[in-house]
Amino acid sequence: xxxxxxxxxxxxxxxxxxxxxxxxxxxxxxxxxxxxxxxxxxxxxxxxxxxxxxxxxxxxxxxxxxxxxxxxxxxxxxxxxxxxxxxxxxxxxxxxxxxxxxxxxxxxxxxxxxx
Amino acid sequence: xxxxxxxxxxxxxxxxxxxxxxxxxxxxxxxxxxxxxxxxxxxxxxxxxxxxxxxxxxxxxxxxxxxxxxxxxxxxxxxxxxxxxxxxxxxxxxxxxxxxxxxxxxxxxxxxxxx
Numbered sequence: 001x002x003x004x005x006x007x008x009x010x011x012x013x014x015x016x017x018x019x020x021x022x023x024x025x026x027x028x029x030x031x032x033x034x035x036x037x038x039x040x041x042x043x044x045x046x047x048x049x050x051x052x053x054x055x056x057x058x059x060x061x062x063x064x065x066x067x068x069x070x071x072x073x074x075x076x077x078x079x080x081x082x083x084x085x086x087x088x089x090x091x092x093x094x095x096x097x098x099x100x101x102x103x104x105x106x107x108x109x110x111x112x113x114x115x
Numbered sequence: 116x117x118x119x120x121x122x123x124x125x126x127x128x129x130x131x132x133x134x135x136x137x138x139x140x141x142x143x144x145x146x147x148x149x150x151x152x153x154x155x156x157x158x159x160x161x162x163x164x165x166x167x168x169x170x171x172x173x174x175x176x177x178x179x180x181x182x183x184x185x186x187x188x189x190x191x192x193x194x195x196x197x198x199x200x201x202x203x204x205x206x207x208x209x210x211x212x213x214x215x216x217x218x219x220x221x222x223x224x225x226x227x228x229x230x
Contacts, residue, residue, distance in 0.1 A: 004157070032215055043118065044206070044221040051215050089157060099171060101146065101213045105157030 004092050006106035013080050020076045021109040023090035027071035031095040039086040080113040119222035121207050127228045128197045136192045136225045140209030147190050150206040197229045
């Protein structure tokens with residue numbers, strides 16, 4: 001994997017459903033993995049930053065896991081609500097060439113939660 | 116304000132016109148980034164400042180793009196002789212000193228449309 005890839009591109013779920021998305025990223029020179037939530041007309045909001053293989057993070061109904069050896073992260077939303085509707089972006093940082101500050105983003109997963 | 120502020124929120128430019136996009140980072144944030152998000156893509160890195168020093172401009176697509184942060188606070192991204200392919204959302208982000216778990220805080224972006 002050379003780029004950050006996210007799947008699915010979009011997702012429609014019913015209120016109360018649980019859902020999950022995938023982020024694949026380069027495992028070589030891994031430094032950190034970020035998840036952001038971006039609602040229309042707002043700023044991207046930081047959800048998690050994860051650095052260690054096996055990391056699990058939780059914020060309310062949202063959680064994320066990280067596998068740095070195989071280069072993937074999952075984001076889970078339990079009991080989706082309409083206010084969870086947003087684009088979820090993941091971004092990796094590599095420890096390469098002294099540019100570990102640089103976020104490389106996937107294209108995002110657009111989640112729509114229907115009431 | 117408490118967050119990163121960008122202006123204008125929307126800009127329509129005629130092809131060939133020069134534009135200037137402004138970013139007010141969070142007070143005290145040392146690092147400042149510009150990203151470009153074209154339609155259907157994830158945000159892509161343009162440039163990075165640490166205080167007033169532009170440490171990385173490797174992502175600027177051409178010499179028509181210029182960024183500055185003269186006093187280590189407000190930053191301006193200037194695009195000369197705009198082209199249709201410059202149409203995108205331009206995101207600014209700021210953060211405290213860089214570390215592995217450092218989060219970048221994003222503004223709402225400026226949507227540039229070149230007609």
